[in-house]
Amino acid sequence: MLRIAEILGRDSPMQEWELVVLGKLKWNLAAVTPHDFIDHILRKLPLPKDKLLIVRKHAQTFIALCATAVLTDLLASELKSATIW
Numbered sequence: 001m002l003r004i005a006e007i008l009g010r011d012s013p014m015q016e017w018e019l020v021v022l023g024k025l026k027w028n029l030a031a032v033t034p035h036d037f038i039d040h041i042l043r044k045l046p047l048p049k050d051k052l053l054i055v056r057k058h059a060q061t062f063i064a065l066c067a068t069a070v071l072t073d074l075l076a077s078e079l080k081s082a083t084i085w
Helices: 004-008 013-025 034-044 049-068 076-084
Strands: none
Touching: 034 049
16 A cells, blocks of 8 residues: 555645644644653763663653653642652
């Protein structure tokens, strides 16, 4: 099965019109998410290199929890201690 992009080609008139419409509507499709900031923050932290991977994974997990879970039932102290583990 051919994909639409393969059928239309890279610089197809359809893609050109999509870009025109997006430009006229002034839509910015480059959304910034919390994940975009993880590397910037980790560079500033005084962490040993062997711990960076685990801290990055914990940060990604915490971001996912914030985006999907209802955390209103937790006390602030409970939430802070949960991020440490």
